[in-house]
Amino acid sequence: MTQYTAVTDADLAEMLSAIGVSSIQELFDRQIPADVRLGRSLDLPAGLPEQEVYAHLRALAAGNVSAEDEITFLGAGMYDHYVPAVIDMLLGRSEFLTPYTPYQPEVSQGNLQAMFEYQTAISELTGLPVSNASVYEGPSAVASAGYLARLANGKPKFVVSRGLHPHSRETLQTYAHGFGAEIVEVPLRDGVTDPEAWAAAIDGETGAVFFQQPNFLGAVEDATALASAAKDSPAVVVGQYDPIPLGVLKPPGECGVDVCVGEGQTLGNRLDFGGPSFGFFAATEAYLRRMPGRIAGETVDADGRRGFVLTLQTREQHIRREKATSNICTAQALNALAGVVYLTWLGKQGLVDLGELLLQRTHYAREQLVALDGVEALHSQPVVREFALSLPGCDVASVIRRCQDEGVNPGYALGRDYDELPDGLLVALTEQRSKADIDRLVEVLGAAVAAERTAVGASA
Amino acid sequence: MQRDRATTIFEKGAPGRRAFVAPKLDVPEVDRDSVLPPRFRRDAAARLPEVSEPELVRHYVKLSRRNFDLDTGFYPLGSCTMKHNPRLHERVAALPGHSRLHPLQSPERSQGALELMYNLERALGEVSGLPHVSLQPSAGSHGELAGVLLTRAFHEDRGQTRHKVLTPDTAHGTNPATVTMAGFEVVKVGTNPDGGVDLDDLRAKADEDVACLMLTNPNTLGVFDPNITEIAKIVHDVGATLYYDGANLNAIMGKARPGDMGFDIVHFNLHKSFTQPHGGGGPGSGPIAVSERMRPYLMNPRIVKQDDGVFDLDDHGYEKSIGRLRGFQGNYGCFVRSYAYICSLGADGLTDASETAVLNANYLLAKLKEHGVADKLPLAFGDLCMHEFVLSGSPMKKDLGIKTLDLAKRLLDHGYHPPTVYFPLLVDEALLVEPTETETKETLDGFAEAIAQILAEAGDDPLIAQNAPYTTPVRRMDEAAAAKRPIIRQPLGDAA
Numbered sequence: 001m002t003q004y005t006a007v008t009d010a011d012l013a014e015m016l017s018a019i020g021v022s023s024i025q026e027l028f029d030r031q032i033p034a035d036v037r038l039g040r041s042l043d044l045p046a047g048l049p050e051q052e053v054y055a056h057l058r059a060l061a062a063g064n065v066s067a068e069d070e071i072t073f074l075g076a077g078m079y080d081h082y083v084p085a086v087i088d089m090l091l092g093r094s095e096f097l098t099p100y101t102p103y104q105p106e107v108s109q110g111n112l113q114a115m116f117e118y119q120t121a122i123s124e125l126t127g128l129p130v131s132n133a134s135v136y137e138g139p140s141a142v143a144s145a146g147y148l149a150r151l152a153n154g155k156p157k158f159v160v161s162r163g164l165h166p167h168s169r170e171t172l173q174t175y176a177h178g179f180g181a182e183i184v185e186v187p188l189r190d191g192v193t194d195p196e197a198w199a200a201a202i203d204g205e206t207g208a209v210f211f212q213q214p215n216f217l218g219a220v221e222d223a224t225a226l227a228s229a230a231k232d233s234p235a236v237v238v239g240q241y242d243p244i245p246l247g248v249l250k251p252p253g254e255c256g257v258d259v260c261v262g263e264g265q266t267l268g269n270r271l272d273f274g275g276p277s278f279g280f281f282a283a284t285e286a287y288l289r290r291m292p293g294r295i296a297g298e299t300v301d302a303d304g305r306r307g308f309v310l311t312l313q314t315r316e317q318h319i320r321r322e323k324a325t326s327n328i329c330t331a332q333a334l335n336a337l338a339g340v341v342y343l344t345w346l347g348k349q350g351l352v353d354l355g356e357l358l359l360q361r362t363h364y365a366r367e368q369l370v371a372l373d374g375v376e377a378l379h380s381q382p383v384v385r386e387f388a389l390s391l392p393g394c395d396v397a398s399v400i401r402r403c404q405d406e407g408v409n410p411g412y413a414l415g416r417d418y419d420e421l422p423d424g425l426l427v428a429l430t431e432q433r434s435k436a437d438i439d440r441l442v443e444v445l446g447a448a449v450a451a452e453r454t455a456v457g458a459s460a
Numbered sequence: 461m462q463r464d465r466a467t468t469i470f471e472k473g474a475p476g477r478r479a480f481v482a483p484k485l486d487v488p489e490v491d492r493d494s495v496l497p498p499r500f501r502r503d504a505a506a507r508l509p510e511v512s513e514p515e516l517v518r519h520y521v522k523l524s525r526r527n528f529d530l531d532t533g534f535y536p537l538g539s540c541t542m543k544h545n546p547r548l549h550e551r552v553a554a555l556p557g558h559s560r561l562h563p564l565q566s567p568e569r570s571q572g573a574l575e576l577m578y579n580l581e582r583a584l585g586e587v588s589g590l591p592h593v594s595l596q597p598s599a600g601s602h603g604e605l606a607g608v609l610l611t612r613a614f615h616e617d618r619g620q621t622r623h624k625v626l627t628p629d630t631a632h633g634t635n636p637a638t639v640t641m642a643g644f645e646v647v648k649v650g651t652n653p654d655g656g657v658d659l660d661d662l663r664a665k666a667d668e669d670v671a672c673l674m675l676t677n678p679n680t681l682g683v684f685d686p687n688i689t690e691i692a693k694i695v696h697d698v699g700a701t702l703y704y705d706g707a708n709l710n711a712i713m714g715k716a717r718p719g720d721m722g723f724d725i726v727h728f729n730l731h732k733s734f735t736q737p738h739g740g741g742g743p744g745s746g747p748i749a750v751s752e753r754m755r756p757y758l759m760n761p762r763i764v765k766q767d768d769g770v771f772d773l774d775d776h777g778y779e780k781s782i783g784r785l786r787g788f789q790g791n792y793g794c795f796v797r798s799y800a801y802i803c804s805l806g807a808d809g810l811t812d813a814s815e816t817a818v819l820n821a822n823y824l825l826a827k828l829k830e831h832g833v834a835d836k837l838p839l840a841f842g843d844l845c846m847h848e849f850v851l852s853g854s855p856m857k858k859d860l861g862i863k864t865l866d867l868a869k870r871l872l873d874h875g876y877h878p879p880t881v882y883f884p885l886l887v888d889e890a891l892l893v894e895p896t897e898t899e900t901k902e903t904l905d906g907f908a909e910a911i912a913q914i915l916a917e918a919g920d921d922p923l924i925a926q927n928a929p930y931t932t933p934v935r936r937m938d939e940a941a942a943a944k945r946p947i948i949r950q951p952l953g954d955a956a
Binding site for chain 1: 461465466468469470476477478479480482483485486487488489490492495496497499500501502503505506507508509510511513516517520521523524525526527528529530531532535537540542543544545546548550551552553554555556557558559560561562563564565566569570571572573575576583586587589598599600601602604605608609612633634636637638639640641642643646678683684686688689712713714715716717720721731737738739740741742743744745759782783784785786787788789790791792793794796799800802803804805806807808809810811812813815816818819820822823825826827830844846868869872877878883897898899900901927929932933934935936937938939941942943946947948949950952
């Protein structure tokens with residue numbers, strides 16, 4: 001017996017007798033051939049009581065420097081937004097935390113309706129008419145959009161902006177190698193997708209085009225122009241969007257985007273060192289039956305009462321198996337629930353207010369930082385919540401360490417992913433970073449850059 | 461459960477209501493158009509709900525009360541392993557050092573997380589008998605995709621292009637879907653009268669064009685294939701890989717290991733055997749473990765423990781990596797929970813979990829026989845089972861006029877979530893039952909009695925089951941109507 005099982009000695013005797021075997025071991029011996037039985041104990045530590053497990057996991061947590069421990073401007077795909085208390089309370093409810101996938105709609109109306117509401121919210125946010133009930137997370141959603149394009153038009157070439165998150169580009173590459181599509185990358189110019197190179201790369205063999213809004217360098221792309229460049233090709237236009245700036249940015253549905261995907265972490269989900277979060281996936285009507293994942297739909301019951309079910313399941317692998325439009329079986333229902341609760345918490349005006357606040361603070365932070373000696377803007381494009389700087393002649397990793405020693409995490413070293421940007425620093429804001437925090441960043445980064453330049457000068 | 465008429469959050473509230481108050485603007489305000497030109501701007505706000513926090517809370521609490529859940533009821537769902545979700549796991553996963561940790565935080569400032577992941581990798585490697593583990597995949601089906609792409613890379617590295625992947629007709633539906641998605645052709649392999657792989661059929665189909673065989677053992681019939689060593693030999697003799705679908709791992713922890721059976725790749729469903737709550741359909745997590753020859757193709761970054769005991773993430777750790785399958789390091793929050801579970805149970809506890817799961821399944825099967833329902837719901841294959849078993853409702857349908865679906869719906873009125881129905885596909889009127897180790901004998905007794913009662917009742921009047929359920933928030937749903945004219949969002953009328 002363990003803390004999670006309940007077979008007493010008396011139970012065991014009765015159960016074995018009902019089965020007609022003399023021991024549990026006999027159940028295994030009669031079914032598993034001797035040559036593949038593990039004739040020893042697993043080589044793992046002994047089990048621990050709850051309080052000791054808690055202490056161990058707490059000690060491991062203490063080995064990390066979290067967003068709670070410093071003033072952080074680290075983003076690059078996941079952002080330290082405030083998660084409202086109502087989310088912890090609602091997601092902690094057993095009825096949301098522990099149920100199975102809602103394949104039995106009569107006892108799953110809570111989840112099914114929440115999925116329906118989620119789909120409505122994502123449709124509203126993106127300006128696209130159809131949304132599924134979530135996929136794994138951002139980059140794999142991009143790759144799934146690639147598979148959708150593959151099924152839709154079978155064209156072999158994907159045109160990808162270098163402003164797409166490096167993880168999305170890599171994930172798309174991994175998937176595309178499997179189903180046989182080639183990737184052509186289009187470079188950036190002054191921080192955004194080079195429009196001429198983009199247009200030149202798209203032709204009759206292009207199955208899909210991919211860009212990010214705002215892009216990985218924080219720059220607002222001209223999404224309408226990027227989408228329109230693909231309009232005479234068979235390509236599916238895929239945009240990876242950060243949902244928070246959609247309070248102020250033109251929605252993808254109004255820019256000519258066919259499929260909008262993205263990372264849902266910013267909508268009420270924790271950082272969790274990279275997951276779980278959820279990926280959202282919205283599209284024009286034409287792609288409804290090719291979308292991956294689950295979809296909830298409204299219907300009525302035998303008494304004519306309104307209710308919800310999983311629908312259009314012929315897309316899914318438990319019905320059509322090898323003809324399914326994706327292999328995604330487990331979605332991210334609980335995280336998507338956090339998403340719809342968060343969007344409800346913000347509400348219609350709240351999302352706008354949040355976007356405007358981020359715009360103003362981001363603008364202020366960029367202005368203050370580029371005024372520092374040795375700090376330049378990496379591009380001149382509009383930015384909403386994140387922007388790229390250049391620290392000429394500095395070892396960016398070293399600058400970051402100097403700042404962290406002062407309790408400030410200034411952001412992400414772009415050189416980790418972009419060889420052409422060895423001195424780039426990506427700085428991200430959320431509503432949790434106040435003017436005082438920004439001023440502190442300016443002070444600390446200024447000092448770090450100065451110290452770094454002195455150190456480099458001294459060693460030169 | 462709540463039986464009010466369903467109204468969505470979009471039908472509640474009033475213009476101007478809100479639950480969120482934005483932090484005040486504390487920087488000097490600049491002209492909005494100068495920071496974001498009008499051509500990039502949104503004209504009309506997204507029509508999100510406008511409700512107060514009390515309205516929000518009441519709405520979603522009411523919704524929650526229209527769900528069946530594991531904490532209040534028994535879920536004997538085959539192939540899905542709905543075991544108890546310890547609440548300790550939620551507590552430790554919520555510690556800020558885990559939950560507010562940014563995935564791009566530098567390795568030296570993420571030592572606790574990397575150590576946890578490293579330890580979890582080692583534990584999963586030991587349980588599976590395959591030492592090299594990647595935690596990255598987001599779900600079991602994502603782990604399958606990883607495994608099939610690894611197989612592609614393995615063959616390509618040897619200069620071979622193989623087109624076919626074998627899947628038994630008992631396979632999970634995700635297997636064939638994964639195979640197609642990874643650019644291979646699916647070839648089905650039949651099942652023998654004992655419920656195992658048909659070896660003659662396998663031999664006939666295993667040729668030099670086969671890249672892989674995907675198998676779960678025990679399979680979805682609850683049958684442990686006694687020919688597994690021979691199967692592995694047939695597959696390896698043609699140069700193919702052997703893939704283990706870990707959905708049924710809960711049956712064999714500490715008793716047998718995929719690696720020892722000859723499998724090259726295994727995926728784990730952390731939400732099954734390792735107690736991640738199912739969440740109404742996610743999040744899951746689907747790490748994979750592989751043999752030495754598959755190691756070079758694993759997904760980067762790789763977690764490494766240096767000689768000085770410091771952990772690092774190496775972006776190029778696997779030299780012939782298939783690349784990346786998602787952003788960042790995987791579903792870390794799930795790793796925390798599963799790791800806590802492994803720490804709680806330890807070697808003996810994990811073994812006990814599997815032993816008790818198999819005991820409970822066989823006991824429930826015996827109990828059903830005792831109630832005399834075996835002639836209406838016979839076991840599809842064999843006489844014993846591993847952690848789950850498949851009954852066929854075919855005689856029940858013929859003799860009593862109720863289908864497996866009717867039985868399932870009537871179980872809802874008895875307070876039980878139904879078992880998996882109509883899967884695996886090769887059993888007529890299939891009912892796939894998996895009680896798991898965390899259920900008590902009393903629960904199993906009650907469930908067996910409920911089935912006996914439903915069958916007895918159907919003998920008197922089949923209409924009772926045919927029209928069930930009666931006590932749930934809604935009755936049987938018109939699913940055909942939902943698919944015919946899909947309504948997949950709340951209509952909001954013209955923009956306000």
